[in-house]
Amino acid sequence: MPNGAPKLEVLTEIEQEVVNMCADAVRVAGLPKSLGEIYGLLFISRDPHSLDDLVGRLQISKGSVSQGLKALRMFGAIREREGADARRTYFEADIKLKKLVGGFIREQLRPHLKSGNERVKELEKVVMEEEDPDQRVFYEQRVKKLERWLKQGKLILPLMQRVLGE
Amino acid sequence: MPNGAPKLEVLTEIEQEVVNMCADAVRVAGLPKSLGEIYGLLFISRDPHSLDDLVGRLQISKGSVSQGLKALRMFGAIREREGADARRTYFEADIKLKKLVGGFIREQLRPHLKSGNERVKELEKVVMEEEDPDQRVFYEQRVKKLERWLKQGKLILPLMQRVLGE
DNA sequence: AATCTAGTTCAAAAAAAATTGAACCTGTCA
């Protein structure tokens, strides 16, 4: 009978430190702290953890951990693994920066660029209706500027991924 | 006697659209909406605006606009300009993407990388105290990984600035 | 089939962040 009981111990100093660093790092990216805490603990752990392990060690609710794991899986930041209790799902961190940044770009940045494009197209239409010719010319310049910004954004994402390709 | 009275008119469709786009864009970067609204209105205006103009047109409080302008000045995203009323300070948008991104990197990203470095140095010390040799080797690997991540981050910032050099 | 249990969902609660507005500077003008 395998020991599948969730771990309940408190975090060691090292674990706590890494968990905090990751929590702060994801905040910079505008993601919830709990996500970083979960990733941080997996990152600094040799053995994979189950949902209940994470609840016990990090002292955050089952709901938060469930949602956090879901998001991290979407980013490709964690992987499922076999573990002590065949009934549970265990997770380990994917530590390739390329993967993490790639997931972030795909899930967070690209959707915004996409909707930005649509909005600029809308803008072009509205600008065409401007009566005053000088004003219209000015607006056209500015909208063109927005378009160029979006293009630059689209350009820089794959570049970032390439550079972080290690 | 120059007419320095603040503008009170409501936003046109175009202005509203650009203001909203900028508001959403800065949210992605983790900055307050009001900052984006202010920048957006300046971006799409031919003439510079005073603090009271912005309060009147955007319907946000004097306090918020004052703070927003302060932050935008720090980023280098806006410039002071002469205007109708010699007593007031007027602002116009700096529309060079390089400048905007540069300001963001300098004010928001670099400080985090810096504190990250310090924290990793702290971590190294704590790891040295780990008794179990296998565990210590594992921790050393992970801390090294964190160091590499920070280095990559430092590497990519100037690259971004260069690419956005237009 | 009834019971367990790992995991999910989501409305409500809590926490964090942004905004407000009144008090307060500071320099100008009469």
Place this chain on the structure above:
DNA sequence: TGACAGGTTCAATTTTTTTTGAACTAGATT
């Protein structure tokens, strides 16, 4: 000098975001 106006500050309030936890689903297990 005193009244005034532009601008700043910051404690209190509002809004937004995150977290919680109880109810629920689904897939074993007896």
